[in-house]
Amino acid sequence: MPQSLRLVSSLTFLTIAVGAVLLALPDMPGLGGALSTDAAIALVTETAQSPIFFVPAALSLVFFIYVKSRPLPQGTMRAANVLPPLKAELAKTERLAKVKATFASLVRDADGLVIADLLVHAGVQLRASDIHVHPGATDTQLSVRVDGALEQLAVLSPEQYGVLLNRLKVLGRLTHYVTDKPQDGQFSLPTPDGTAEVRISLLPTQHGEKAVMRLAGLGNALPVLESLRLPDSVLRQLKRMLEKPQGLIFFTGPTGSGKTTSIYASINHLLDSRGSLAQIATIEDPIEFSIPEVAQTQVNRASGLDFASGLRALLRQDPNILVVGEIRDVETARIATQAALTGHLILTTVHADSAPGVFNRLLEMGVEPSVLSSVAHACFSQRLLRRLCPFCRTPTPVPADLVPRLQAVKAPVEGYFEAPGCAECGSTGVSGRIAIFEVLIVTDPIRDSLKNAPTNQQLMALSIEHGLIPLRDAALKAAQAGEVSVAEALRVAE
Numbered sequence: 001m002p003q004s005l006r007l008v009s010s011l012t013f014l015t016i017a018v019g020a021v022l023l024a025l026p027d028m029p030g031l032g033g034a035l036s037t038d039a040a041i042a043l044v045t046e047t048a049q050s051p052i053f054f055v056p057a058a059l060s061l062v063f064f065i066y067v068k069s070r071p072l073p074q075g076t077m078r079a080a081n082v083l084p085p086l087k088a089e090l091a092k093t094e095r096l097a098k099v100k101a102t103f104a105s106l107v108r109d110a111d112g113l114v115i116a117d118l119l120v121h122a123g124v125q126l127r128a129s130d131i132h133v134h135p136g137a138t139d140t141q142l143s144v145r146v147d148g149a150l151e152q153l154a155v156l157s158p159e160q161y162g163v164l165l166n167r168l169k170v171l172g173r174l175t176h177y178v179t180d181k182p183q184d185g186q187f188s189l190p191t192p193d194g195t196a197e198v199r200i201s202l203l204p205t206q207h208g209e210k211a212v213m214r215l216a217g218l219g220n221a222l223p224v225l226e227s228l229r230l231p232d233s234v235l236r237q238l239k240r241m242l243e244k245p246q247g248l249i250f251f252t253g254p255t256g257s258g259k260t261t262s263i264y265a266s267i268n269h270l271l272d273s274r275g276s277l278a279q280i281a282t283i284e285d286p287i288e289f290s291i292p293e294v295a296q297t298q299v300n301r302a303s304g305l306d307f308a309s310g311l312r313a314l315l316r317q318d319p320n321i322l323v324v325g326e327i328r329d330v331e332t333a334r335i336a337t338q339a340a341l342t343g344h345l346i347l348t349t350v351h352a353d354s355a356p357g358v359f360n361r362l363l364e365m366g367v368e369p370s371v372l373s374s375v376a377h378a379c380f381s382q383r384l385l386r387r388l389c390p391f392c393r394t395p396t397p398v399p400a401d402l403v404p405r406l407q408a409v410k411a412p413v414e415g416y417f418e419a420p421g422c423a424e425c426g427s428t429g430v431s432g433r434i435a436i437f438e439v440l441i442v443t444d445p446i447r448d449s450l451k452n453a454p455t456n457q458q459l460m461a462l463s464i465e466h467g468l469i470p471l472r473d474a475a476l477k478a479a480q481a482g483e484v485s486v487a488e489a490l491r492v493a494e
Helices: 002-027 037-048 051-069 072-080 092-106 112-125 158-171 232-242 259-277 307-317 330-341 355-365 369-375 400-408 444-450 456-465 471-480 486-493
Strands: 130-135 140-146 149-156 183-191 194-205 208-218 247-252 280-284 295-298 321-324 345-349 376-388 430-441
Touching: 092 112, 092 149, 112 130, 112 140, 112 149, 112 158, 112 183, 112 194, 112 208, 130 158, 140 158, 149 158, 158 183, 158 194, 158 208, 232 259, 232 376, 232 430, 247 259, 247 330, 247 355, 259 280, 259 321, 259 345, 259 376, 280 307, 295 307, 307 321, 307 330, 321 330, 330 345, 330 355, 330 369, 355 369, 355 376, 355 430, 355 456, 369 376, 369 444, 376 471, 376 486, 400 486, 430 471, 444 456, 471 486
Parallel strands: 247 345, 247 376, 280 295, 280 321, 321 345
Antiparallel strands: 130 140, 130 208, 140 149, 183 194, 194 208, 376 430
């Protein structure tokens, strides 16, 4: 708005000058007549003093003075003065302190445009997974989730919250006047560290719309399998499955367990390993990474484009690799399994509590057991656990209240670590997260079992006989290696 007023003022002054000259032209001896400079200046000055030009000139001057006196443009001018760069080797405590102090000072008088930019940049600098804008009765809390814990950045006034929310709706292409329904969107925002890919979700609350932004990544830099800290055995198994010419590979786990990252890293591996032979198409909700070499389609239920109809259309596009964001209904499941039978490699997710649970979920949807046993290659069930700080972790006896819980899962009660906290981890004892996996490779005995629609318990027992390591054992193994605390491991083990 301030920039618009400046433009109006400038254009009005220019119109006055040009209009005065144009009105004076009929009184001239001719367009080519000899009119002295002094006479021309006097004529323009006299004409400009007439009410038709003087009134808009005066109003423009008032607008200009008003805009210059407003504090908001000063915030807008600071948009170029983004958060200063941080050294990569800074400890977590120092990083948090520097970002919080600078962010709080910059947003004090800033407008929505600046706050949105600074908020995303702060999240990127702190390596946050999510950004929360939580309105309250008298103020709005701005927080970021770092290593699974929320860290408060600043507090906004109701006025600042309003302009920030409007800016976020503009960025996410959301409907401004809708305030009583949830809305979801996504946008890209340039930061000094790269272009941030952001997913935004708005939810009505008693004090206003709460906004949560998930930072999906920077730019088009796809994750790489080798950078995911996968256990060596899991990495080898996943690469071997990705070499298959056709069939289904499943990923499962709760929200925020890293399924999407694993799938995008798998796409990156397929592009590298197959080159021009990899004709990849996706149907996603939402698209979190833009990949130039891949035909990506966004689900749009308002226009009738869901996973089932999108997958059906993709099959007519001659791909050999398909990525389906999620199988959540019978129709999508049947189309995906039939596509896997006809020569397509399909990567997808299914919500289940374990790797064997994925197959039971599909059988419950009505997928034919014989078809499922023919096309399924593997299922990777994963979780993200908070990693102990490597600088302050020490061997620590297990707390007395946890001993019965370890005994209940037949786990050792000694040989675990804890991290009391230090400057490197911000006194939290946590530094990043690690992924643990439960991998079910569909062997011939498991295929035979799937034909008979086994129960979850039967399939789990058979899978363990053929090499599956349950999430419980993987978590406790990570705890004994000092990667996570015993309490964090038991959160998954139980």
